[in-house]
Amino acid sequence: MPQPVLVAHVTRHGSTAEVAEAVGNALREAGLPVRVAHVQDPLLVGEYRAVILGAALYMGRLPGDFHHFLSRNRHVLSTLRPWFFVLGPLSTEEKDFNAARQQAEKQLARHSWLKPEELQIFGGRLDIQTMRFPFSLLRHLPAFRQQPKCVMDVRDREVIRAWAAGIARQLRSAA
Numbered sequence: 001m002p003q004p005v006l007v008a009h010v011t012r013h014g015s016t017a018e019v020a021e022a023v024g025n026a027l028r029e030a031g032l033p034v035r036v037a038h039v040q041d042p043l044l045v046g047e048y049r050a051v052i053l054g055a056a057l058y059m060g061r062l063p064g065d066f067h068h069f070l071s072r073n074r075h076v077l078s079t080l081r082p083w084f085f086v087l088g089p090l091s092t093e094e095k096d097f098n099a100a101r102q103q104a105e106k107q108l109a110r111h112s113w114l115k116p117e118e119l120q121i122f123g124g125r126l127d128i129q130t131m132r133f134p135f136s137l138l139r140h141l142p143a144f145r146q147q148p149k150c151v152m153d154v155r156d157r158e159v160i161r162a163w164a165a166g167i168a169r170q171l172r173s174a175a
């Protein structure tokens with residue numbers, strides 16, 4: 001049995017977890033064994049042949065759990081060159097994607113030893129009705145009071161699938 005690929009993520013409201021599952025499914029369809037996990041699950045990163053890491057931006061930052069995972073696994077990750085996907089933009093405008101990329105790059109640069117294979121920005125999702133505290137306080141903003149059932153979902157399944165399929169091709173040609 002070949003070594004599996006790890007897709008590890010952090011999520012607050014579920015959208016990054018769903019993208020991680022979609023990435024995992026695309027890799028499986030390409031014939032690769034995959035484990036999809038939360039970064040807080042017990043994981044031995046050195047057991048995987050490749051690592052794909054995902055998180056979402058909140059106020060320009062990646063979650064503390066995500067940074068802790070990177071620091072905790074520094075030795076393995078510094079040799080593995082992980083792929084990263086970061087969710088954020090809630091519009092399809094290029095300027096929002098560029099801003100999210102800049103935010104994500106700045107966050108990853110906190111780990112000067114890290115050499116990502118690639119950083120991919122995906123659109124995000126926001127459902128104002130299901131937000132947990134303290135994000136639920138957004139419901140009191142005038143913009144959301146006027147749209148109490150507001151849902152924005154900018155995730156593009158085809159883009160996600162194509163990105164994962166590209167990684168699968170790279171891994172298969174390296175095998």
Ligand SMILES: Cc1cc2nc3c(=O)[nH]c(=O)nc-3n(C[C@H](O)[C@H](O)[C@H](O)COP(=O)(O)O)c2cc1C
Pocket residue numbers: 010011012013014015016017056057058059060061087088089090099100103123124125126135
């Ligand atoms: C309070 C709040 C702050 C956010 N800040 C940013 C941000 O700074 N940059 C960005 O690109 N997206 C931002 N987003 C969008 C989230 O990254 C997006 O909703 C993502 O899909 C959430 O992922 P999760 O469902 O896995 O928690 C923000 C969303 C919320 C609710």
